[in-house]
Amino acid sequence: MVLKLYGSSQSTCTRRVGTVLLEKKIPFELVEVDLMKGQHKEPSYLEKQPFGQIPYIDDDGFILYESRAICRYLAAKHRDQGINLLPAGAKENALFEQAASIELNNFEPYANKAVAEIIFKPYWGQTPDKDVFNKLIEQLSAKLDAYDVILGKQKYLAGNEITLADLFHIPYGSMLIAAGSDIMTQKPNVTRWWNDLLSRPSWQAVKDGNFTVKA
Incomplete structure (x- = not known):
């Protein structure tokens, strides 16, 4: 299953994750969350992100939120793919x-x-x-x-x-x-x-x- 990024293309934190996904050449789907309609506060969203914030990712069932944590995870999991953004030594x-x-x-x-x-x-x-x-x-x-x-x-x-x-x-x-x-x-x-x-x-x-x- 392709990784899904739940967020908004206009959001600072979603853009932070998107930048890393592109740097690491990781296939993904952006699932737009309509903030104006309050979709980030709906029960189905809060089940995944209890703070009602964006973004979060669904990586084949692995749910992770907080943009910097997501970026660290992506860089560690795909260390040898794309540019290396997380030093190992x-x-x-x-x-x-x-x-x-x-x-x-x-x-x-x-x-x-x-x-x-x-x-x-x-x-x-x-x-x-x-x-x-x-x-x-x-x-x-x-x-x-x-x-x-x-x-x-x-x-x-x-x-x-x-x-x-x-x-x-x-x-x-x-x-x-x-x-x-x-x-x-x-x-x-x-x-x-x-x-x-x-x-x-x-x-x-x-x-x-x-x-x-x-x-």
């Missing part, structure tokens, strides 16, 4: 986990909230607060100063090979642009790294909602 894996922790604790909290402030609030019937957005961008900029130091010594966050930790940044980082910030292209080493990530065919496919890499 003890030291290499430790550096990957360090990089993944950097993304989760020093990027996601600021980028997520900044995007929510400008882009998501109007969908929720709330008024964006530009001052809150600017403060979050200021805090993120300070974090990216450290990124610039790291990326001045190596090509990617965990070393000279791309890993999941790099890809994890793309969905929210790209939405910062839509929110009106050029923070990802203000520092030279971050800019080089960021442009590299955005140019990947996997992301180009996912960002357009196609979830298919063009030949």
